[in-house]
Amino acid sequence: MSALPILYSFRRCPYAMRARLAIKASGQSLELREVRLADKPQALLDCSAKATVPVLVLPDNTVLDESRDILMWALGLHDPHNWLPQDQQQLTNMTALIDENDGDFKQHLDHYKYADRFPQQSMTVYRQQAEGFIASLDRQLQEGGFLCGDQCSLADIAIFPFVRQFAHVDKSWFDQTGYSRLQVWLAHFLNSPLFLSVMEKYPPWQPGQKALIF
Numbered sequence: 105m106s107a108l109p110i111l112y113s114f115r116r117c118p119y120a121m122r123a124r125l126a127i128k129a130s131g132q133s134l135e136l137r138e139v140r141l142a143d144k145p146q147a148l149l150d151c152s153a154k155a156t157v158p159v160l161v162l163p164d165n166t167v168l169d170e171s172r173d174i175l176m177w178a179l180g181l182h183d184p185h186n187w188l189p190q191d192q193q194q195l196t197n198m199t200a201l202i203d204e205n206d207g208d209f210k211q212h213l214d215h216y217k218y219a220d221r222f223p224q225q226s227m228t229v230y231r232q233q234a235e236g237f238i239a240s241l242d243r244q245l246q247e248g249g250f251l252c253g254d255q256c257s258l259a260d261i262a263i264f265p266f267v268r269q270f271a272h273v274d275k276s277w278f279d280q281t282g283y284s285r286l287q288v289w290l291a292h293f294l295n296s297p298l299f300l301s302v303m304e305k306y307p308p309w310q311p312g313q314k315a316l317i318f
């Protein structure tokens with residue numbers, strides 16, 4: 105058995121990105137197993153029947169298969185940038201924002217990104233539905249440049265990969281919108297050494313291969 109935790113991940117998955125960001129920030133090393141969603145390894149299916157990524161397997165075989173639990177686990181070990189909420193009010197605010205991101209916004213985002221699979225509405229309608237949340241994030245940044253004040257927090261880390269996905273569906277459209285605070289915020293994360301370090305490309309994991317330490 106590996107002495108290090110194992111993370112099943114998919115490079116472009118926004119849930120896996122947020123997990124990798126928190127893990128990298130925490131300084132915890134682990135074995136990274138890049139997964140192809142179309143051909144998930146049996147080892148992943150064996151430890152999590154729902155078979156979404158990310159999945160973290162701890163050395164004592166505890167399985168965390170929700171990205172938010174993985175974030176809390178990593179930052180609970182070490183939170184050098186103080187991303188975790190500092191008080192109950194912040195916790196409530198961050199949780200509400202991330203809930204909205206993972207709920208309605210993610211659904212609208214999927215419709216917008218894969219509009220050809222949802223012909224009931226046009227891509228523009230789906231984008232307008234997603235834009236409500238985008239506009240609210242842009243307003244939120246007015247206060248201090250980050251979603252919950254003047255410092256990066258769990259909320260920014262958890263939500264940024266989804267805004268990235270939204271922006272990249274039609275980057276030239278996004279760049280010409282009036283969401284200027286969100287554009288600056290997004291560029292800040294996209295260009296950060298932390299993000300670049302968690303976006304390295306790895307070939308899909310194969311059973312028996314030498315562990316790739318992340």
Ligand SMILES: N[C@@H](CCC(=O)N[C@@H](CS)C(=O)NCC(=O)O)C(=O)O
Pocket residue numbers: 114116117118119120141155156157158169170171172
């Ligand atoms: N609630 C889960 C959602 C994870 C999720 O849906 N991940 C997607 C990839 S972005 C996935 O694994 N989908 C399963 C599939 O495509 O087979 C979490 O936060 O970890």
